[in-house]
Amino acid sequence: MTADSSPLRLGDDITLPLGTSWDLGEGAVFSLTNPANGSSFGSLKTASVTQVNSAIEAANSASQKSDWAQLPPHERATCLYRASELMTERRDKLAMLQTLENGKTLKESQGQVTSAAGITRYFAAVCETLTEEISPSRGNYLSATMHEPYGVVTAITPWNSPLTMAAQKIAPALAAGNAVILKPSELTSVVSIELARCFIDAGLPDGLLSVVPGGADVGEAVVSHDDVGMISFTGGTETGRRIASAVAPRFLPTILELGGKSPNIVFADADLELAAKGVTSAIFGSGGQSCVAGSRLLVEAAIYDEFMERVKAETAKIKAGDPLAEDSNIGPMASFAQRERVEKYVDIAKEEGARITAGGSRPEGAAYDKGAYFLPTIVEGLQPTSRLVQEEIFGAVLVAMPFEGADHVTALANGTDFGLAAGIWSQDVTKAWNMGRQMQVGTVWINTYKQLSIAAPFGGYKDSGLGREKGLQGLRAYQQAKSLYLGGFQG
Ligand code: NAD
Numbered sequence: 001m002t003a004d005s006s007p008l009r010l011g012d013d014i015t016l017p018l019g020t021s022w023d024l025g026e027g028a029v030f031s032l033t034n035p036a037n038g039s040s041f042g043s044l045k046t047a048s049v050t051q052v053n054s055a056i057e058a059a060n061s062a063s064q065k066s067d068w069a070q071l072p073p074h075e076r077a078t079c080l081y082r083a084s085e086l087m088t089e090r091r092d093k094l095a096m097l098q099t100l101e102n103g104k105t106l107k108e109s110q111g112q113v114t115s116a117a118g119i120t121r122y123f124a125a126v127c128e129t130l131t132e133e134i135s136p137s138r139g140n141y142l143s144a145t146m147h148e149p150y151g152v153v154t155a156i157t158p159w160n161s162p163l164t165m166a167a168q169k170i171a172p173a174l175a176a177g178n179a180v181i182l183k184p185s186e187l188t189s190v191v192s193i194e195l196a197r198c199f200i201d202a203g204l205p206d207g208l209l210s211v212v213p214g215g216a217d218v219g220e221a222v223v224s225h226d227d228v229g230m231i232s233f234t235g236g237t238e239t240g241r242r243i244a245s246a247v248a249p250r251f252l253p254t255i256l257e258l259g260g261k262s263p264n265i266v267f268a269d270a271d272l273e274l275a276a277k278g279v280t281s282a283i284f285g286s287g288g289q290s291c292v293a294g295s296r297l298l299v300e301a302a303i304y305d306e307f308m309e310r311v312k313a314e315t316a317k318i319k320a321g322d323p324l325a326e327d328s329n330i331g332p333m334a335s336f337a338q339r340e341r342v343e344k345y346v347d348i349a350k351e352e353g354a355r356i357t358a359g360g361s362r363p364e365g366a367a368y369d370k371g372a373y374f375l376p377t378i379v380e381g382l383q384p385t386s387r388l389v390q391e392e393i394f395g396a397v398l399v400a401m402p403f404e405g406a407d408h409v410t411a412l413a414n415g416t417d418f419g420l421a422a423g424i425w426s427q428d429v430t431k432a433w434n435m436g437r438q439m440q441v442g443t444v445w446i447n448t449y450k451q452l453s454i455a456a457p458f459g460g461y462k463d464s465g466l467g468r469e470k471g472l473q474g475l476r477a478y479q480q481a482k483s484l485y486l487g488g489f490q491g
Helices: 049-065 073-089 091-102 106-129 162-175 186-201 216-224 237-250 272-288 301-316 336-351 406-413 429-438 471-476
Strands: 015-018 021-024 029-033 040-045 133-135 142-149 152-156 179-183 209-211 230-234 254-257 263-266 296-300 355-358 377-380 397-403 421-425 443-446 479-486
Touching: 015 049, 015 186, 029 186, 040 186, 049 152, 049 179, 049 209, 049 216, 073 091, 073 106, 073 162, 073 186, 091 106, 091 162, 091 186, 106 162, 106 471, 152 162, 152 216, 162 179, 162 186, 162 230, 162 471, 179 216, 186 209, 216 237, 230 237, 237 254, 263 272, 263 406, 272 301, 272 397, 272 421, 296 301, 296 406, 301 355, 301 377, 301 397, 336 355, 336 377, 336 397, 397 406, 406 429, 421 429, 429 443
Parallel strands: 152 179, 152 230, 179 209, 230 254, 263 296, 263 421, 296 397, 377 397, 421 443
Antiparallel strands: 015 021, 015 209, 029 040, 133 142, 142 479, 355 377
């Protein structure tokens, strides 16, 4: 391999780790735009379909010939521990690239590098400690269940948190003994290539990890290749549906981490100060561009007006600004296209008769003129069936509604096609716990929000997805079980 281990310098031609070498892409050219000021900071030659095919063939060959899957788990783990260390050493570069590409504040990007390193370290530890199983014997034989990799795993990631999303797929898939093809969003390709560089520089066998940047055409090419044994996708629900249909005839296992429209429920007996801070950061953190954003606020009618005043006061404290500035709480939207999408939804809200009680527009002032900024927005007065309540916006728009009693709020909370997460705020822990069990979602937070542990399974109910990532089972998800029976014992 002709791996260039030096971290990338902007302005260089960006080479892609493809199969056994680092090459220039031969596909469409994508212009790299900083959403904080609209400036171009280079261009990326994406992978061509021919390059995608040869990277997958190299991955298949590496998974069969490199002995990676046969290595004792602690030796695979050693490589992942080293990758984790490299992420930490390259934290500043990785964080800066993510911020340049998607406008997250530098503070948040730095935290996400630390998370990506932690995720990788966690799966190294799982890899070397997970045990195989001997099941109870029902006769004179021994039965053991072994877990084997699928071969080539295709990992497809979105643009909102490319570092953690990619680490969350690459680390367990490699730990499980697979080769990986990473197809990042075209918006966040450069940071994804640099993350992959940490795994490659840690000593992975040639060809075991490739990155094929590009748009939907490259995504379709990686999904449709016959040598791919499994798909792990994070992105929008409609794209997930398309991928599930495309792979159904081949019975490919899939993990689909999809969209959300998560309810945040505030009962009258909640600690209202804590709840107001929690509700505000649940939606407006990362500019609302988070799959688990608490985008639907359901407030018990008796405290609705008072609580909304508190939420508006917290919202007014959020400072949108240059993502590199220490005092910015949120940066711009990740792209100008994403801001257009949010603006379209604000127009729809007005058509649906909503009251826009905070934000609803771009911030004013020279500091904001060139960037994709949009103010944190609160929308009230809508019916549960309205588009703003039912559809994922993926931006800083909170839709608030009152409720009367537990049955009403359960119906409202579960009344969308999504089922990713929910928040519940009450000082009656028994009530909150019981309500949590009623939520048709994969994650429930009580008196907190967006706490995420790599050790706890994560995924969606209903249209929010299929399968689970993270936790011990997060590694098993990239393996298939094989039971072996050994008989012929004497006596
Ligand atoms: P998207 O679905 O448009 O794209 C996701 C990825 O799929 C990108 O890499 C894209 O290029 C690729 N892609 C697009 N069409 C494809 C096709 N036909 N075949 C294969 N790949 C294809 O999503 P996005 O706009 O990048 O990200 C935002 C979405 O991601 C939101 O809906 C958000 O909720 C979701 N998301 C979910 C989670 C989760 O864990 N559940 C986490 C983060 C983001």
